[in-house]
Amino acid sequence: MVVELDMELQTMAAFLTRQIDGLITRPIRLMEVCGTHTVAIFKAAIRQLLPAQVELVSGPGCPVCVTPSRYLDTAIAYSREKGVIVTTFGDMMRVPGTDSTLSEQRAAGADIRMVYSPLECIEIAKSNPLKRVVFLAVGFETTAPLVAGTILTAQAAGVKNFFVLPAHKRVPPVLQALLSNAGVQVDGFLLPGNVCAITGEQPFEFLASQYQIPAVIAGFSPLEILQAIYRLAKQIHAGEARLENQYKQVVRPEGNLTAVRILNQVYGEADTDWRGLGCIARSGLVLRSTYHSFDIRTALPVTVPDRPVHSACRCGEVLQGKALPRECLLFGTACTPEQPIGACMVSVEGACAAWYQYGSWRWQG
Ligand code: SF4
Structure with missing residues (x-):
């Protein structure tokens, strides 16, 4: 369903699109990194509002999409283990592993439960003391502090049957990899306001300083997205490259220091695999040695072969x-x-x- 803007917003959107139109003198490619932006752009039909020379392409910012199928195969392997309850956000349920999904496993009798917060898993663990409760820890810097906080809560409460299967990822290294290894050509980045609300601005400054690519931290409403695109067009028109923050009401330059502290207490950086992108240096988060006992792979190792994905999938x-x-x-x-x-x-x-x-x-x- 396409979102209808009210009259005032339509007027502002029309003003912004005229301004953008006046700045575009050549074809430009902008990447919206975040999946939430991708959906918001479609819902507000922003592509139709923009000049034809502005191309919007999606980036690697949907956490489910970048999780390798081997991770799904591992989660499915745990769901088949006796005495294990797998817990997950709902969007992982139908993601294809090599030959099954969590949804199919649940229909076949596996104990797989959808949760809205990892904190729910602690209650599930307390109610099932003889079982191991495994949370599928997927997501970017937005989700990882919440999982880190849950691990600290479980530790403080002495809950010993709560575990995670970690697959958290960091956004800045994948953008670096896109630009340096994959040779992706973009003229500007629309950066995820939700991730930057945690990390702050500094981790993304390399886009302008190292690669001379304009980048704007953007909110998620249609007008915020249009404003961010306008700011990108303005920089490109002027031949400039800066990191700008369009989402100042949410994103502070230093980020959320409490969330970052909790994140860094529990997790350290590590190389990790991305679906379709391979292994990217320091792009993942792994539990620090103090918290290794919360990693289900330590408590209950399973062997999962590496198998190829569908050859035609792009x-x-x-x-x-x-x-x-x-x-x-x-x-x-x-x-x-x-x-x-x-x-x-x-x-x-x-x-x-x-x-x-x-x-x-x-x-x-
Ligand atoms: S198979 Fe093609 S259409 Fe389906 S998810 Fe993969 S790239 Fe997209």
Whole structure:
């Protein structure tokens, strides 16, 4: 469903799009890093408002989409273990592993429970003292402090049957990898306001200082997104490259110091695998040695083979802005939200799901 703006907002949106139009003298490519931005852009039909020379491409900012299928296979392996309860946010349920999903495992009898917060897992653990309760710790800097806080809470309460299967990822290193290793060409970044609310501005300053690419931290309303695009267009027009913060009411320059402190107390940086992107240096978060006992892989190791993903799925290219979802041969035919093949078609924030849901492959031909 496309969001209707009220008259005042429509007037402001029209003003901003005229301003953007006046600044564009060549084709430009902007990457919205965050899946929440991807959906907001579709819902407000922002592509249709912009000049044809402005191309918006999605980046690797949907946490479910960038989680490798091997992680799903591991989660499924734990769900088959006797005495294990797997807990997860709902968006992981239908993500395809190599030959099954958590949803299918639950239908087959596995004890898999959806939670809205990892803190719920502590109560589940207390109610099931003879079982191991494993939370699938997936997400970026926005989610990781909450999981870190849950681990500290479990430790303080003496809950010894709560565990995590860690797969947290950091956004700045993947952008660095896109620019330096993958050679992705973009003229500007729309940065995730939710991630920056935790990290602050500094971790993203390298985009301008090292790569001379303008970047704007953006909120999630249609006008905030348009304002951020306007600021990017203005910098590009002037031949400048700066990090700007359009979301100052939420993002402080230093970020959320309490959340960062908790995060750094529990987690350290490590190399990690991204779906379709391979292993990226220092892009993951692993439990520090003091908290290793909360890692289910320490308490109950399982062996999961590395198996190839569907050969025609182009999620890896979609996540790098190298291919549009409709350029995948499976898009809308073999791969749909009802029968997804790749993770980008599963999550509501996945680029393929958003393109399918809002039908833009039709009007963009
Ligand atoms: S349409 Fe499906 S198979 Fe193709 S890239 Fe997207 S998720 Fe992968």
